Amino acid sequence: MVSVMSRTAEAPVLDASPEPGPAGQGRREVCLGAVWALLLVVTSLWLADGGVHDLLDGAAVTALGRLAGLLASASLLMQVLVMARVPWIEQAWGSGDLRRIHRLVGFGSMALMGTHIALITAGYADASINRIWAVVVDFVVNEPGGLLAVAGTIALLMVVVTSVRVARRRLRYESWHLLHLYAYVGAGLALPHQLWDGQEFTRSTAASVFWWSLYGMCAGAVVAFRVVLPLWRSLRAPIRVLGVHHETPTVLTVTVGGPGVRYLHARGGQFFHWRFLGAPGWTRAHPYSLSAPPDGSMLRFTAAMVGNGSAALRHLQPGSRVLIEGPYGRLHSGTRTRPKVLLVGAGTGVAPLRALFESLPQRPGDVQILHRVRSRREAIFSDELETLAARYGADYRLVEGRRIQDRASWLPQAASGWADHSALQHFCPDVAEREVYICGPDRWAAAVRAAALRARVPARHIHAEYFHD
Numbered sequence: 001m002v003s004v005m006s007r008t009a010e011a012p013v014l015d016a017s018p019e020p021g022p023a024g025q026g027r028r029e030v031c032l033g034a035v036w037a038l039l040l041v042v043t044s045l046w047l048a049d050g051g052v053h054d055l056l057d058g059a060a061v062t063a064l065g066r067l068a069g070l071l072a073s074a075s076l077l078m079q080v081l082v083m084a085r086v087p088w089i090e091q092a093w094g095s096g097d098l099r100r101i102h103r104l105v106g107f108g109s110m111a112l113m114g115t116h117i118a119l120i121t122a123g124y125a126d127a128s129i130n131r132i133w134a135v136v137v138d139f140v141v142n143e144p145g146g147l148l149a150v151a152g153t154i155a156l157l158m159v160v161v162t163s164v165r166v167a168r169r170r171l172r173y174e175s176w177h178l179l180h181l182y183a184y185v186g187a188g189l190a191l192p193h194q195l196w197d198g199q200e201f202t203r204s205t206a207a208s209v210f211w212w213s214l215y216g217m218c219a220g221a222v223v224a225f226r227v228v229l230p231l232w233r234s235l236r237a238p239i240r241v242l243g244v245h246h247e248t249p250t251v252l253t254v255t256v257g258g259p260g261v262r263y264l265h266a267r268g269g270q271f272f273h274w275r276f277l278g279a280p281g282w283t284r285a286h287p288y289s290l291s292a293p294p295d296g297s298m299l300r301f302t303a304a305m306v307g308n309g310s311a312a313l314r315h316l317q318p319g320s321r322v323l324i325e326g327p328y329g330r331l332h333s334g335t336r337t338r339p340k341v342l343l344v345g346a347g348t349g350v351a352p353l354r355a356l357f358e359s360l361p362q363r364p365g366d367v368q369i370l371h372r373v374r375s376r377r378e379a380i381f382s383d384e385l386e387t388l389a390a391r392y393g394a395d396y397r398l399v400e401g402r403r404i405q406d407r408a409s410w411l412p413q414a415a416s417g418w419a420d421h422s423a424l425q426h427f428c429p430d431v432a433e434r435e436v437y438i439c440g441p442d443r444w445a446a447a448v449r450a451a452a453l454r455a456r457v458p459a460r461h462i463h464a465e466y467f468h469d
């Protein structure tokens with residue numbers, strides 16, 4: 001039922017030293033520095049335009065409203081940049097963390113926009129409730145870009161409301177994703193209001209140059225990294241389906257290959273967004289992680305059939321053209337900074353860890369793998385992992401059983417008497433000295449991450465990929 005790619009049968013040549021440390025930490029510091037610099041410049045522009053003077057001179061409410069509007073615009077652009085899949089930023093944080101940052105900044109920017117609207121309206125209405133409606137009508141009818149700004153705010157509000165967890169769970173992924181694209185429409189519609197009406201934008205050349213550059217950079221990043229680069233990678237040399245085979249009745253492995261693969265520079269454990277031309281639902285890309293290290297001519301991923309998109313994979317025909325975006329993700333050997341490694345995976349989350357395991361330089365005893373499954377019957381790759389672990393001198397353990405029901409935990413019900421971090425330390429006593437890679441369903445992976453942190457693994461040595469959001 002399971003398969004090992006033929007190249008794994010050869011004796012691996014393993015270098016015992018870890019690869020040079022990742023630039024991730026340094027990059028994150030640069031990104032955070034850039035965020036602070038951005039907020040500083042925005043606040044300085046507000047100050048230069050008489051912000052403090054207005055504060056002290058009886059126009060405090062509108063002055064603070066203008067500042068909130070500027071910070072809302074800056075955070076909206078940050079949010080777009082975070083999801084533009086700029087490789088440099090993506091490799092600094094990892095896609096899972098970027099999704100979380102995007103979500104957090106999104107709610108923050110909407111709160112700032114609400115504050116902007118409330119304070120500006122209150123300021124112009126001289127705090128008189130009776131004048132509020134007149135101010136709103138005047139803004140929509142007479143202010144250049146006013147009506148567009150209202151439409152943009154409604155679009156952004158809709159995106160925020162549908163992203164609140166309770167609402168998000170009620171929507172199909174496709175519907176939520178389609179609605180989410182309205183955020184770009186919202187940001188675009190709000191722009192003319194800032195361009196024509198925003199005094200910090202129009203009054204000084206420096207301010208105009210600054211805001212134009214910011215908008216240009218974000219739009220450029222989205223077009224370059226979400227459209228042009230993936231198209232160029234997919235079209236410059238073809239990649240086609242080579243075969244599909246079942247690992248279990250509900251899990252299958254897809255192998256693709258062709259001259260395009262060698263240009264991708266992918267590493268074992270990373271993921272791509274995949275589209276299969278001619279197959280049903282090809283317009284919607286799905287993320288799947290590599291389940292074996294790329295060898296320069298072939299890639300493979302292993303997918304659980306959970307819905308329409310993944311179920312359609314079983315009908316793929318050899319020869320179908322593949323469009324891909326990636327590689328993405330920090331589950332690869334280049335992020336490792338410590339000689340000892342712990343890999344913790346659940347369900348199909350073990351697939352990228354299997355690929356990572358095989359591409360890690362290692363000495364016997366360096367790598368430990370915890371494979372969480374409901375039952376051994378569902379444990380994909382357990383035979384391959386056992387074989388590879390025996391060959392490399394790694395420690396491989398299946399942690400079997402149904403989930404604990406009454407608390408968020410990574411453990412099975414039979415271990416409910418254990419605290420999550422104590423169980424992790426029990427399985428892996430030197431976990432605090434290891435680089436930890438985690439992959440699996442969202443809440444399960446978050447529970448492992450929390451346990452690793454409590455077991456004193458520093459956050460910078462934990463790398464997690466979350467399968468469902």
Ligand SMILES: Cc1cc2nc3c(=O)[nH]c(=O)nc-3n(C[C@H](O)[C@H](O)[C@H](O)COP(=O)(O)OP(=O)(O)OC[C@H]3O[C@@H](n4cnc5c(N)ncnc54)[C@H](O)[C@@H]3O)c2cc1C
Pocket residue numbers: 095173174271284285286287288289290301302303304305306307308309310311348349351352465466467468469
């Ligand atoms: C970074 C990453 C790597 C992944 N790697 C693997 C893997 O190697 N093997 C594997 O079996 N699964 C993997 N997944 C999960 C896989 O992408 C989803 O199971 C699949 O997209 C479900 O699509 P569907 O139409 O079959 O199911 P649906 O019923 O449409 O969706 C089921 C759930 O999957 C999620 N989902 C659906 N479509 C997408 C999408 N386009 N992007 C992100 N999430 C989506 C949603 O949370 C949804 O609720 C990965 C997910 C992520 C985010």
